[in-house]
Amino acid sequence: MASATTTTQTVGLSSPPEKLSIMARLRKGDEIAFLVTFASALSIVLITVLLVQRLWADSVLSRHLFSWHFLHTSTWDPVQDQFGALPFIYGTVVTALLSLVMAVPVGIGAAIFLAELAPRKVSNVLTFMIELLAAVPSVIFGLLGIFIMLPLLNHYIVPIIQQIFGFLPIFQGKFYGVSYFSASCVLAIMIVPFIVSISREVLIAVPQSQREAMMALGATKWDVTWRAVFPYAKRGIIGSIFLALARALGETMAVTMVIGNVPKISASLFAPGYTIAAVIANEFTEATGDLYISALIELGLVLFAVTMIINAIARILMLGMARQESTL
């Protein structure tokens, strides 16, 4: 009763401190509205806690049997019940980093163009298109990857790279189409919209005085952008890169379709490989035996932990930035 009175007082500015009947209070609806919305918000916390608990509890077999060896041994043999995740971890890290190498320069370049050069109307239209690109489902990237990109890489791009840089070990070996490199190309296309869209917002948020001061000194547009605007926006842009990295690490379908799914570590980027997400997608429904399932769930746990850490870094970097609410 006491809490109800305080609610009415803080809420209704002029409500008299009289006691309301239960029906009247229900009609006003404050307590009900609070409880219903509170329960919804609470469910988020419950789901998150349950998610962590499930991953932790259901990977117990594999965690106890292999302990840390799981992360640094490379035999993945379901028949012998030997599970080492290194090839998948290697594949995940290599494809994600390589995709960043391709996507970051292009993404930041495009963001600079959209924020600093293009007239606002043109910029808005182009940004809308780039955000549409982010809305393309990942399985469709996979579809295009298999039927369009692999032949393209096979016939044109990889022969050229091998001709010029063929002496480097990372570009050696026969190219069959499916490879770390192909997966990275698809990933790069998938994460570039994130980098562009967020970096553009960060750049636009840089105060105009920052530009004017340097402009007044007679600097060129590029100098202004590179030396006055860019350093100011650096934190947010790095944040967007971390966000993209988390996406790349967790991406499943498109990668599964073009990486080749071979649990082997190869120095060459043109060799087929495997990633954590891909092995879960491929083997989960076929996994027989509790240990096998448990090992796959532990892979899920590893993936979850890594993406959480990277997302947290991104959040810290972008702290205080008012991000527009969007699906990105």
Next chain:
Amino acid sequence: MSKKYPPRYKQVTNVVMLSLTGLCALLVVSVLFFILGYLIWNGARSLNLAFFTNLPVPVGQVGGGMANAIVGSMKLLLLASAIGIPVGVLGGIYLAEFGKGLFPSTVRYMTDLLNGVPSIVMGIFVYTLIVLPQHHFSALAGGVALGIMMIPIALRSTEGFLRAVPNTLREGGMALGASKAQTVAKVIIPAAMHGIVTGILLDVARVAGETAPLLFTSFGNQFWSQGWNQPTASLPVMIFNYAISPYEDWHRQAWAAGFVLLTGVFLTNIFARIVVSTKRSPARR
């Protein structure tokens, strides 16, 4: 004699670098048209009436369609919306209107955490939650997986649009003697309605293409699935299975399905953004 500033090399750098940024933007945008072009070219060619009306045919035979997958996808989205939209929107209302103290920031943090969970991990989660106890795949599990994935975005976008409603409206509502709940329901939410709907539409469009969480929840089905407790086919999973198969005719159907799926996703996106861009300012009503 005074030297001209900026010097020539700086002007050259200026032009070169600025053109490069333009080139980057062009590159990214052209990828979109590349994708659209290929899907329309390959997809529209592959599309026929049978695709919408027939069931898949057994392996090796030519023909058939994906009628069950189209219906399956719709069922999954319906269930996902039934879970994701109410929880997300109500949670957003809590954060924007009722939340005080430490709890709301915890919820906000967990929401972002949940939003960043890789979709395949969400699949594992729902697998252990529903499929494992039930011992079979089901449309129910797939819908729950997609529904949970919808909550974070629905929640954060609802919160954002509610916060954008000016405080004067809240004060006005209460000055008329309305309770907090009445003000929120009759004044604040209507004022933010366009935005909330946009957020929901974008949310639905996003999970419509999700494949990874469905692989081991709703699984797949070559036939019609009866009710909610059976495995069901869905467009994204069909695209995946058909694309990696060795059959020419399945590839054709994968393109057709990709075309249908992408058309749906894009139309929803464009529609949603038009809705929000015609948003009337609440003050002028």
